[in-house]
Each structure stands twice: as C-alpha cells, then as structure tokens.
Amino acid sequence: MNTEGLRNKSSAEEENNININIMVNGQSYSLAVHPAYRLVDILRNDLGLTGTKISCEIGRCGACSVVMDGNLVNACLVMAYQVDNQVIETIEQVAIETIHPIQQAFLEEGALQCGYCTPGMVIALKSLLDKNNHPTEEEVLDYLSGNLCRCTGYNGILRAVQRYKNESLSIHKFKL
C-alpha cells in the first residue's frame, strides 16, 4: 500500500529522501522519507498512528514503545533506514476485534490516568506476556522499568498485571 503521507513536505526535503519498505500492523507501506527521520516520526506523521506517543525522545520514558521484529524498542531511537523491511507492531494492533485481556485489566484496576504512557505500557506488557504468560513480579518490574508513568505511581499497573495473571490462570484451570 502506498500512502500519500499526512506530513506536508517541502521540495527541499524531498530531494534527499530515502525509500523504505515497512510492514506496520500487518500492512505494508513503501515510503520516501527523510533519512534523519525516526520510526516514531514515520508512525505518527506519515502513517497517522498517533497511539505511539512522544515524550522524552531519548529512550528514557518508553511512551513510544513499539514491537519491531518481535523485540520491544523505543521508536524514538530507531532511525528510518533501520526499519527498512522490518515488521512493526504498534498499540493500534493490540485490540482488533476485542481488547486484549491486559487492556481490560488496565481498565478494571485503574492502571491509567492521563493515559499518555498507557499505549507504551500496554505494548511493553503485551510483548512480555506474549513470551511469558506468567511472569514473576521481578520480571514484570524489570520489563517495565523503562516505561515512566507520572500519574498512577505504578501500583495500579501492578494490580492490572496481577489481575491478568489471575484471570488467565482461571481460564487455564477452566480448560483443564
């Protein structure tokens, strides 16, 4: 799929653009972008995927967390040329027909307030839970240590993870 791009581009910029192919949330795009663009710019400005947030832009807050080829990355630290031929999953992909159980747990336990860190938190947790459905508390703390939240103080987030674990355990038990 080709995209017109949402960004207004000047002709001066277009001269130096590089071409990249990228698969985002199951859809492939061919884009001509400025070589100094970062993945976060492509997602937010060119593809209109604003669920990925920008906050510190130096890889310290995790608001722009996305999954690239199965690994959690800060989209502010990934350059445009590095995403050529890569598969990216953003928050917009987490809930397709129904919301993910971790999103449901966030709602039930009040794991969010302003919500600006929430997409990054959710994608980070989902990426952990995809690998390990029953992480220990220590693993959760390690995994989320790169995602800052200024509103909740994190206790609600930990309760949401606990709820997720309890519920997936009970589903598991039910199946048995």
Add this chain to the structure above:
Amino acid sequence: MRLVRENFPSKWKVRPDGLAKVTGTLKYLTDLIFPNMLYGKVLRSSYPHAKILSISTGNAEKLEGVKAVVTHNDVPGMNRFGLIFPDQPVLCDDVARYVGDAIAAVAAESEEIAELAIKLIEVEYEPLEVIDDPEKALLQSAVKLHPGGNILHRAGYKSSEEVMNVIKECPYVVEETYETPRQMHAYMETEGGVVVPDKNGGITVYAATQHGFKDRMQLARILGMPESDIRVISSPIGGSFGGKDELNIQPYAALLALKTGRPIKLHNKRSESVRAGIKRHPMKMKMITGADEQGKLVGHYVKIIADTGAYATLGPAVLDFAVEHSTGPYLIPHVDIEGISVFTNNGVSGEYRGFGGNQVTFALESQIDRLAEMMRMDPLMLREINIRNAEDLGPLGQRIVANDGAKNVLSMIKSSTILTAPLKRQDNWCLRGRGAAITMHGGGLGFGRPDPSGARLALTKEGEIEIAFGFEEFGQGLLASIEIMMTDMLGCAKEDIKIVIGDTDLVPASGSSTASRSTNMIWQGINKLKEPWRDKILDAASSVTGVQKRKLFIGERGVWEKGVKNKMIITYKELAKSFSHNLPVCSTQYHFPTTPDAVIGGHYLHTYAAVAAEVEIDQLTGRIKVTKLDHSVAAGPVVNPLGYLGQIEGGAIMGLGFTLFEDSIMEHARYHTENFDSYLLPTIKDIPLSTNVDVDESLFESDIFGPRGVGEIGTVAVAPAITAAIHNACGIWVSKLPVSPEELLNALELTPFLFDQQEVVE
C-alpha cells in the same frame, strides 16, 4: 475504611475515557493534524539575563519552507502574560530574564525547517549580571530584575508579639533550616497543540490548559482581539499537575496562525519544556519551634524564602499558601511566620500540586519529629497532644468548616502495620526504619480571591442528558467522577449522560481545574441543578403523558411512574422529541465556599492526610528504598474510589520523587537537567510494592459542602514520613531534599548509630 474494590463495589467504575486510552485511539491535542498545517518553533534566550540589542530575522525568513517569523513587533495587543500579574513578555523586547524567555517564533513547512530557521535568527545580547540565588537577590547591591525590585511578594501571620520570648523559655526547642528542590511536573505529554485560524479572523486553540477561559482572556489581551473570536479546546491532556495552568505555547502558535492564515502546530521538545516551563518553588525554611515539659507546642517561628524565578505567575498565592500551612493541623498559641517570594534569573516557579504545602509540611513535620526525639516521646503521641479539634479556628485565625479529619487520620495511621508490626532493623548491609507524618490542606483559592464556578444541565434533542462544566480532564478522573455523581444524584444511567468539558464555546465558566476544587464544584453544581432539573423534566413528562407529576420520578433511561411496580412511562429520547423548541436547560453559578472571616487567602474546606513509610538504607551506597507506604485520608465521601485511589497512590510516588530523586538542577541560572536521563523520575522499580489507602468519609451533620477534592493531598505529607523513617533507620536527620545518598553515606560513616535497644525487635 480500606479503599479497595470490595468496600466500594457499586462505585468501582471503569473510567469513561479508559477504552480510548488503553487502545491508543484517543487523540490528544498534540496528536492533531490539520490540512495545510505548519509547524511552529520558539527561540528562547541564550542568556539567563541579558539586554536584547537587536533581533535580525532576515536569514530565517529567506530559508525555503519558512512561512513566518514573529518577534515582539508582531504582538498586536499587550506583550505580557501571567495568570494574576501579567509581567512575562510574550516575546522579549528589551530584556530577557531567564533561559526560557521567548525571543522569536517561526512557522515552517516542517519541524526540521522550523528548527533550522530558529538557528538563523541573529540576536545581539548584552549579558547582564545574573542572580541565581534568592538570597543574593535580596542584597542591597543586587541588580533589579523588575521595576519594582526583586521582591515579588511578602506574606506573614503573627498571632503574638512574644514568639521568640516564649520560645526562649521553652525546655525543648528545635531550630533547623530546611531546603526543598525545584521539582518538575514532568507530565508525560509536553506542552503543545494546534491553533487554527478561521475565515472571520478568529482562532480555535487546541492546547492543554487547566483553565480554558483564562487562556482565552489572556490570549485576547495579547492578540488584541475580542474573547468571542477565540475558542479554546483544552481536553484531553496528558498530565498537568498544575504545570499547564499558565499559558505556554498558545500565544506563539496563535501569533503565527494569524500571521500565516494557516493552522500551526507547536509541541515542545522535552528540553524546551524543561527550559520554559514552570516548576515547584524551591524553598528555604527556617523554623524554631518550642514545646513545654508536657509536650505542648508553645511557639513556632518560621521564615520562608521562595525562589519564584523570573516572573510572577502564581508565586504570591503559593507563598500565601505556604505561610498558612506552616502550622499544619496543630494548635500553637504563639506563632510568627514570615515569607518572602523573590525574583531571580532561575527558571520560573509556579503552581504545582500541593501549592507550597509540600515544602512547609516537610519542614514542620520534621520539627515535630525532632522535638519528639529531644523529649524522648513517641512522635505520634506528640502530635496527638497538639492536634487541632474539629471546632478550632483555622491556621490564620479564620473560621473553617468543622471536621475531625486531623484526629481521625492520626488515629488511623497509628494502626498501620508499618508502625505496629515487628521490624527487623538490620539485615546485612541494610538498615530499616519507619516513620509517619500528617497534614491538613486547604481547597479552593481562598478568601478574597474570585473562585466562581458554573454548571449547565440540558436535555439534547437526541434525548441525552448533557452536563457541561468548564473543567479539563488531564488524567485526574474528572469524567468518571462526573458520571458517577450524575447517576448517583439524578438517578439516570451512564448511557443517558453526555459530558461536555474543555471547550469554551460549549461550556459555562467553572474556574480553573486546580486547587483540589473540581470534585467539590461538580458536586455542588449537580446538587444545585438537581431539583430544578427534576421539576422541568417531570413537568414536561406529566404534560406529555397526562400522568400527575407527583406520581413521577426521574430514573434510568427516562421518567418513571411510582407504583407497586415502578414503570417507565416515557424515555428521555421520547421526551426530547416532544419538544419542538426550548428543550429543558438548567444553569447555575456559584462560588467555592469561603470563610466568613476576611483573611485574605484563608481556606475554609480542608482535607487531611497521614502517611506511614518504611525504608531500607543500603549502607554501602547510601541509597534509600521506600519499601512500604500507607495513607489515611479524610476528604469527605468518596465519589470515585478508583480515581481517589489513583490520586493518592500517584501523588505519593510524586512525593517520593520529591523526597529522593527529583531536582531540576540549575547552575548560574542554567538547567543541567534537561531530560529524563538526568532528571530522575521514580520508575516502577523505585516504588513500595506494599501500599494501603484508608479513608475517613465522615462529615459533620452541619457540613453541607459535600466531597472534597483529593488531587493534591496524596503528595503533601510523603516527604516527612520518609525522612522520619530514614532517621528511625540510621539516626540521621535530613533537612535538604532530595536526600543525597552521598551525604547520607558520609553521615553514616561519621555517626555510627546505635539502635535504641528497646526498639530492636525480632
């Protein structure tokens, strides 16, 4: 009662904005993109204090893709802003007074071009002497930063002329000077948004603020245009904590939008947010407190110096609040408090969750703990001896709403397991300790300050019950609270309700979403509208259905008829359709409750909190880990338990950051900490995993004021609880925040600490 789901089953609600937040579909104002949009950037001063000799924008204007450059010459109205005293230049003309001062702004086709253009603007400065310390600013020889000098504001309260004399007579006297840091709000979403010009010369401002109408007023003044030509849309917001109440990017985006006739997006980078944004006032507080043989506090002498930075914003009110809260919830017969808020060339200080209360509560509660140690008395016992009674006057001698909150939170925290369970005091390299602190906190703006609010309830033609307030949602959970109060007080279903906030074209003026006032103002608004609304709806339902009004009541989905079995007789939708015009609307205007005594700034409604903390100190590194934190809060009935819990827990971790990590370090009035690599926020690994919140919901029968807001109270007493626990662990008193691990380590080496043998358990 413990604030957990089991105790509040019917009110434990998923927040209405939650789904859009967890799925990333919610558009924040900084996410918006408009056709033909340009990007704005602001040039900030290269010097913390300098004369501006010339500004040359020619090269920037010539750059391809640049559409406009504005300087002070382009400000059509008043080139100043500020919530109370407009003393900050929108764009500097003659002098820059801090590194966040704006000199020029650029609109370009991309952010990158705008950034490059900023570098092409040539400014000739003549650097001036820099005042980077409020005490230097007070010297006779100091250069004057403003025409009126370097003192922004003085505040004081004196209940007796004899204070120092009575303190001298006291057997127990503690004298100490405390210092608190320049804490940053550190909202995850930096300031930003889009200003869109319209065909008729007006603008729509999509940008975060805590008070849309105040932004509109300030922008009208700056742009020289009527308020009616400006629409401010201000929700949703990615965090604020007081930091977005003052104007930030709005004037620049507006000037550029008007000059280019195109939408302008301006979204601060974090470093610019740090540089230009307001912070918590660093305060230096000297306290001398005396008690008699029985432990009764007799005299309390306080001197506060607040570094307000280059401009006023809410500096005077913050100082007033600090002075008022310097005696906390204690009865002290002889009090002498003096505060001074001083201009410097440092970053601008302003409104921040807790509003001056956090600083003085740290100092005051530390004094109480030091006195208790001197008297060899249990620190909670000392508090009990001196705590206010429900009917006592407020700290400035003003009448306040009677409430037992102070006593109740103190007695609740006494039973926290942090304080009662056996504690293993030493474990390899780790020392453990525990401590507690309490506070009382005023809500609303205070006596003599306009603090009005308004609410509107209407039946839309689609049959929705529309409730409108001029408040903003920045995460605090306002929408959920409105929904819960509406269903509670009007008996309707949440599906019946349409909530309108954060848009000056659509809402009544309700004042600022600040000072823990919104919850109370919402409750009062709905409470006032309830009866007229019921009347109007039932009159209409009665005339449409022919059923007598007295047999009707409003409920879920529509109007019901009372009977052995209640039955619905008309839905709100049907009722709305029955009107050809003039659908029912009820509006009300009211004021935040104030004390009848003319004490300027004095507060009337209060919340109360107590905090207990347990800490571990690593003897090898001096690092402190808060392992447990419990809270008791008295703030009237709990409206929205999940939101309440989030505010207390989240506020506590902000308080933990204030105590242990956070400081916007400035040297020679320039920031060293420009982002989250050097400004350290608490992470998920820094928090106590064990935390409990207990609430006291009681109000006296005569108390007609309803639930109080809890946006601030969770942050206020955290620091002194943690520092009391540090002292309990190692015998060292902390007087400067954030606690320095290095200094603690040095102190640990110098003062080998012997535990009080009686206290060692396990």
